[in-house]
Amino acid sequence: MPKPQTNSASGVAARRLAVQALTRIDNDGAYANLVLPQLLERSTLDQRDRGLVTELVYGTTRMQRACDFLVDRFVLDDVEPQVRAALRLGAYQLHFMQTPAHAAVAATVGAVKGRGRSVVNAVLRRVSVTDVQWPSDAVRLSYPDWIADTLRDTLGSEAAIAAMEAMNRPAEVHTRADGYIQDPASQLVVETVEARADDRLLDLCAAPGGKATALTSTGALVVASDLRANRARLIARNAASTRTAVAVVIADGRHPPFASKTFDRILVDAPCSGLGSLGRRADARWRIDADAPERLADLQVELVRSAYDLLVPGGTLVYSVCTLTEPETLGVLDRVADLGLVLLDPPAAPWVPVGASGTSATVVRLLPGDVGDGPHDGMALWRARKPA
Numbered sequence: 001m002p003k004p005q006t007n008s009a010s011g012v013a014a015r016r017l018a019v020q021a022l023t024r025i026d027n028d029g030a031y032a033n034l035v036l037p038q039l040l041e042r043s044t045l046d047q048r049d050r051g052l053v054t055e056l057v058y059g060t061t062r063m064q065r066a067c068d069f070l071v072d073r074f075v076l077d078d079v080e081p082q083v084r085a086a087l088r089l090g091a092y093q094l095h096f097m098q099t100p101a102h103a104a105v106a107a108t109v110g111a112v113k114g115r116g117r118s119v120v121n122a123v124l125r126r127v128s129v130t131d132v133q134w135p136s137d138a139v140r141l142s143y144p145d146w147i148a149d150t151l152r153d154t155l156g157s158e159a160a161i162a163a164m165e166a167m168n169r170p171a172e173v174h175t176r177a178d179g180y181i182q183d184p185a186s187q188l189v190v191e192t193v194e195a196r197a198d199d200r201l202l203d204l205c206a207a208p209g210g211k212a213t214a215l216t217s218t219g220a221l222v223v224a225s226d227l228r229a230n231r232a233r234l235i236a237r238n239a240a241s242t243r244t245a246v247a248v249v250i251a252d253g254r255h256p257p258f259a260s261k262t263f264d265r266i267l268v269d270a271p272c273s274g275l276g277s278l279g280r281r282a283d284a285r286w287r288i289d290a291d292a293p294e295r296l297a298d299l300q301v302e303l304v305r306s307a308y309d310l311l312v313p314g315g316t317l318v319y320s321v322c323t324l325t326e327p328e329t330l331g332v333l334d335r336v337a338d339l340g341l342v343l344l345d346p347p348a349a350p351w352v353p354v355g356a357s358g359t360s361a362t363v364v365r366l367l368p369g370d371v372g373d374g375p376h377d378g379m380a381l382w383r384a385r386k387p388a
């Protein structure tokens, strides 16, 4: 983490850029990972200040709900968007970056234009000297209630808190030998496919191609398919940069352009609510809606059904998601029970069975922070064979 700046001219300029980015994210619905690089590109800040702005914008966006709670104890009227952004930014530095109070307040006030300055100054001074009593873990850890509730109901209270804490730290990334940057948990999913040389292998939801490119190292013939053309282009680009041979197809996985019984192995790395990978994108938790798990489960069931048709008898299917919700994991498996899939033994540790016995023991998951040196995505998967 970059060292907090004092009230130097560059520290003020860094906060001014952060306020601009936060206002665009909150007011215009801009994506944090798109708007920030654009603003940084146009700025004259040095490398160190760019690092600071990045930490400020992603951190404040992630901790937005907690920051609002900290400042709203002292804000009496509605405030304009620029002032709201500065208040959150100041609270983030004071509470989560441990920036010395005088520096955090002065540099943040300096970044605000006009009459809003006095409000920011007065409120941040109060925040800096007042203890906090959090009303709930969801507010303290800055998640929408529905996500905190879903994780608690699915994982239990202690594990849900650990998962939410892990996803408040930037996710760890690993650079593969071929240069591709991939989450360690995604690499573990690739291993569970157990592909072999000359297998005809389909990755039905493949963009941006992280798993598909990794699967080529097994010698399998990999077809990587995705619904969206712009995302399929990313697969082609990543295959080229990793020098791997992947056949890229643009197709709706529910109506795939392949003959029945074509593939020995299929990976359905399905679109999902992403509740296991909230550490990866700072604004993701504020964009997903509470209906997403149920809505996406319908799509996931359709994708598994069409993958089943494409498998040769005796072929294997791996279903994986970077979420942990019941409807998108066990629920999908229950809803395709009529296919007569033969469930395979769950992969070994660090994967952990979701339940103690029966179907639930064949569904495994990794919680964010379970493996490796730092936070990584949470994932769930199950594996099955089409009867011969």
Ligand SMILES: C[S@@+](CC[C@H](N)C(=O)[O-])C[C@H]1O[C@@H](n2cnc3c(N)ncnc32)[C@H](O)[C@@H]1O
Pocket (backbone or CB within 6 Å): 186, 203, 204, 205, 206, 207, 208, 209, 210, 211, 212, 225, 226, 227, 228, 231, 251, 252, 253, 254, 269, 270, 271, 272
């Ligand atoms: C979890 S991501 C896949 C990540 C990829 N397997 C990797 O490791 O890089 C899910 C993908 O499913 C794609 N998708 C969504 N709906 C789809 C559909 N109906 N058919 C095929 N792909 C779909 C999305 O465009 C997205 O790229």
